[in-house]
Amino acid sequence: MHLKTFSLNTCFLSILCVISESSQTDLTPNTWVKRDVTTQGNGNKIDHCLTDPCLGHGTCINRSDRYQCICSPRYSGNNCEKDNGGCDPARNPCQNNGRCELDESGNYACYCDSLHTGIHCETPVSNRICDSVPPPCLSGGTCHPLLSEQLYECICLPGYRGRHCEVSPSDVIIDCTANPCLNGGICVNDGSGTSVCNCSEGFGGDLCQVDLLTSSGPGVTSCSVNPCLNNGTCIPDAASEKQVSCHCMKGYEGNHCELASSPVNLSNTTAMDCGDGEDCFTVPPPNQTSTRGAATTNSLMSNIGGCAARPCRNNGTCTTLQGGSNFSCTCQPGYTGTLCEEDINxxxxxxxxxxxxxxxxxxxxxxxxxxxxxxxxxxxxxxFDECLSYPCFNGATCQNKINGFTCVCAPGYTGKECSININECESSPCLHGATCIDEVATFSCVCPKGLTGRLCETNIDDCESGPCLNGGICKDLLNNYSCNCQNTGYSGLHCE
Structure with missing residues (x-):
């Protein structure tokens, strides 16, 4: 039986366990092991992700003593409880002109341009390749990033050639007729005697001789070689491309999922204080499903005597009873049991x-x-009152909702936050070519000469002032009039 645990001496009836840390040990039947470094009960590890602590907004990773939430880009916080918003143009989460797109679940993804990468397009591509030490371009060449963080181009000084400007004017040039490219690479002659290898996916180097999946170097992360065993999932560290953690399949543990959980039955009835307030359990003999026949807590305690063995777990208070060999435990809040060994759920x-x-x-x-x-x-x-941040604009009334808010807009405004002024001129309410001026919750019309009214619907009567003389008849026109001087004996614009 092979477990990652602490190595312990056999607990004799008259002494306590002596603990010395070790990375792993072979467990011998009837030795004692510590509760928190091995399996107990039916051997299954505690699933800290069982209750979905990431609230459906991320991936839960079950650690040995806790859980870890890997949140989707929209959410943050230890439990992915903070909603940072979607693709709102006013608060575009994608940096450096990245394009934000929502999926069916409401999460977003950022699509970066050729010069940036990262969840929010926050990292310039050149940070990973062109800024590496030593630089990829030799002989004073200038590094220029291309479509992704693993592609770049070297602009060489006059006289130098090659992918990394490694070919000097005095070097012998290999022609493509020699077929120098390896691993399926295609040789292309640039016409000046220099051969360049266009490598197949997964390979690099001047002659495509480097396997990027097994080699280190710029742009090659530790997950490229997947150190996680037994179908474990490799998760790169967001802060360092060379640091990873392994999300193990059920039944495996360890930094690289290299240790199998053992189905050892460690019964609470055989718990023993290891000397530091922790529990120790006996390991049953092979093919034995209980600890019957092994040393028990009661036999140990009866030999050690009363509170001298510190039998009360989890900081419980021990009281020695009459006779000195018996005791009782007063448990701290959250614990129960004769020895305060049981955690109250x-x-x-x-x-x-x-x-x-x-x-x-x-x-x-x-x-x-x-x-x-x-x-x-x-x-x-x-x-939580989302209205405390005053999210509504232009005099709108905020109504608090569960995990949200609603803005009741003042007349003339619309939108989720009432930030959009309604354009009352959109329906073209002004007549006869009048100019419409949009205002808050209303509009006004600037009428052409000769028209009046709210909508410029009324023609001004230019004959009202009686401009025609000597009995001339006035005819009203648009912003004008005409005088009919027939049968008056007069003529002229006004029959004057």
């Missing part, structure tokens, strides 16, 4: 309002609430 025994609008995760001696979006507080019972 507040998430199961508590009332429904333990975490109200959140997810309850039991911890050793306590519990923790992970609130759903829109709620806060130790018990997730406080509705």
């Amino acid at each position: 507040e998430c199961e025994t508590g009332a429904k309002d333990v975490c109200n609008y959140g997810i309850c995760v039991n911890t050793n001696g306590s519990y923790q609430c992970f609130c759903r979006p829109g709620f806060a507080g130790d018990h997730c019972d406080v509705d």
Whole structure:
């Protein structure tokens, strides 16, 4: 039986366990092992991701003593509880002219231009290749990034050639007729006697002799060689391309998923204080499913005597009873059992309002609430008021909702935040070629000469002032008039 654990001496009846740390050890039946460094019960590891602490906004990675949330780009926080918004043009999360696109689940992805990379297009491509030490371009050549962080071009000084400007004017040039390119690379002659190898995917180097999946160098991350065993998933560190962690399949653990969880049955009834407040358990003989026949806690305690062996776990208080050989344990909050060895699962025994609008995760001696979006507080019972940030504009009224808000816009405005002025001129309300001027919740018309009215619908009566003389008849026109002087004996513009 091979486990990653602590190596312990055999616990004799008159002494406590002596602990010395070790990376791994072979366990011998009837030795003692520590609770927190091996499996117990049916051998299954605790699944810290079982309650979906990432709230559906990321990938949960089950660690040995905790969980880790790898959030989607839209969300952040230990539990991916913070919504940073989608593809709102006013707060475009994609930097450096990156294009933001939403998927069906509401998450977004940033599509970067050729000179940037990263989740939010925040990293210039040149940071990974052209700024590496030593630089990829030799002989004073200038490095220029291309379509991705693993592609670049060297602009050589006069007289130098080659992909990295490594060919000097005095070097012998190999012609493509010699077929120098390896691993399926295609040789292209530039016409000046220099051969260049266009390499197949996964290979690099002047002659395509470097396997990028197994070699180190600029643009090659540690996940390229996948150090995770037993079908473990390699996850690169966001801060360093050379650091990785392994997300192991169920039944495996270790930094590289190299250790198999053992189905050892370690019963709480055989727990023994290791001397540092931790529990030790006996390892049963092969093919034995219980610890019957092995040393038990009671036999150890009876030989050690009362509180001298510190039998109470988890900082429980030990009281020696009459006679000196018996004792009782007063447990700290969150623990129960004769020796305070049992953790109370507040998430199961508590009332429904333990975490109200959140997810309850039991911890050793306590519990923790992970609130759903829109709620806060130790018990997730406080509705977070999204209106406190005054998100509504132009005199709108904000109404708080669960994990959101609604803006009731003032007349003349629209949009989620009432930031858009409604264009009342869009329907062309002004008549006879009048000019429409948009205002807040209304409009005005600038009428051509001769017209009046709110919509410029009325022709001004130019005959009202009686411009025609000597009995001439006035005819109203648009911004004008004419005088009919027939049968008056007069003529002229006004029959004067």
